[in-house]
Amino acid sequence: MRDGDESAAGTALLAWYDRAARVMPWRVGPAERAAGARPDPYRVWLSEVMLQQTTVAAVRDYFRRFTERWPRVEDLAAAEDAEVMAEWAGLGYYARARNLLKCARAVAQDHGGRFPDTAEGLRALPGIGPYTAAAIAAIAHDEPATVVDGNVERVVARLWAIETPLPAAKPELTALAARLTPPQRPGDHAQAMMDLGATICTPRKPVCALCPLRLFCAAAARSIADTLPRKIPKPEKPTRAGFAYVALDPSGGVLLERRPEKGLLGGTLGFPGSDWVEAPSPTPPLAAEWTEAPIEVRHTFTHFHLRLRVMVARAEGDGFTPRAAFRPGDLPTLMRKVWDAAQSVEWPQGQ
Structure with missing residues (x-):
């Protein structure tokens, strides 16, 4: 893009967004905005937290369930931690759910249920970083904040044909994105950039x-758009291993534990297990005749691959959840895989 083209490009982008904006349950579309409707900061915040490192398709149903159950930030703030973690199960990155509750409670207790209306004020809330603060400020409050996610980085890198690889290019891409951000309709502009990239x-x-920005795009002019943005190759993920233990008591109750608040899957309900290391040692939670399931559980986290050997047994003791109260759907995806693997073992009749 040439200097001075930013205004014309912004106009073309918004004209395209007015015609082609995606319909989303948390979005107030351009026609509704033009008619005077205003986005609810609570719904904007909730959607932005849910969308971090996740797809729109994956978030839609979660967002609907959350807003039906907790339609206001005060409702979410009053919810039990376990209830929220159960509703979040399967969406991943569970620190987001813990921060969601902390933030909701801070807004309800310290701000009278109203989100701050500036990016600076929003950044002071638990779990809200620069991107989320800018997105809420722009979309919900019309602050001309610069909103930069992966989609925006890609669009900007191509518009200016920036060949510096990510992540080194991030400061330059943010500065260029700021040049594009208009003082009018900044929220629609931010959503238009995301829609364009998606x-x-x-x-x-x-x-x-x-x-709609082809005439302004330096990468398109050079036929290199599909090569940008450049990225430094990521190192290969290591593989860790571990044991997971699934035990049933005589009445069919299931042995479960809540994981520590800090760490992977923090605060979620799951099955007892060993540390996840290169060469794990068995750590059964109680004495029993443990049998190994024939199916190994495989799961991938952000920084490593995980392989779990699933051990099953009948046993008695404390910590068993009655079968009627056990809902596999409330477990994180990894623990649902463990439960499914345990079902490959032929349990004694009646269990």
Whole structure:
């Protein structure tokens, strides 16, 4: 993009967004905004937290369930931790759910149930970083804050044909994105940039012929759009291993434990297990005749692959959840995999 083209590009982008904006349960669309509707900061905040490192398709149902059960931030603030963690199960990155509660309670207790209306004020809340603060400020409060996620980085890198690889290019891309951010309709602009990156300026095979910014795009002019942004290759993920223990008592109750608040899957309900290391040692939670399930559980986290050997047994003791109260759907994805693997063992009749 040439200097001085920012205003014309912004106008073209908003005109495209007015025609092609995606319909989302948390979004107030451009026609509704033009008619005077205002986004609810609570719904904007909730959606932005849920969307971190997750897809729109994965979030839709979670968002609907959360807002039906807790329609206001005060409702969420009053919820039990275990209830929120259960509703979050399967969405991943469980620190987000813990911070969600901390933030909701801070807004309810310290701000009278109203989110601050500036990015600076929002950043002071638990779990809200620069991106989320800018997104809420722009979308809900019309502050001309610069909103930069992966989609925006990709669009900007192509518009200016920035060949510096990520993450080193981040400061430059943020500065260029700020030049594009208009004082009018900054929230619509931010959502338009995200929509453009998600639907047209995609990571692979961008549809440049349909792009409203094609005339301004330096990468399209040089036919290198699909090569940008450049990225430094990520190192190969290591593999860790561990044991998971699934025990049933005589009445069919299930042995469960709540994981520590800090760490992976923090605060979630799951099955007892060993440390996740290169060479784990068995650590059965109680004395029993343990049998190994024939199916190994495989799961991938952000920084490593995990392989779990699933051990099953009948046993008695403390910590068993009655079968009628056990809902596998409330477990994180990894623990649901463990439960499914345990079902490959032929349990004694009646269990």
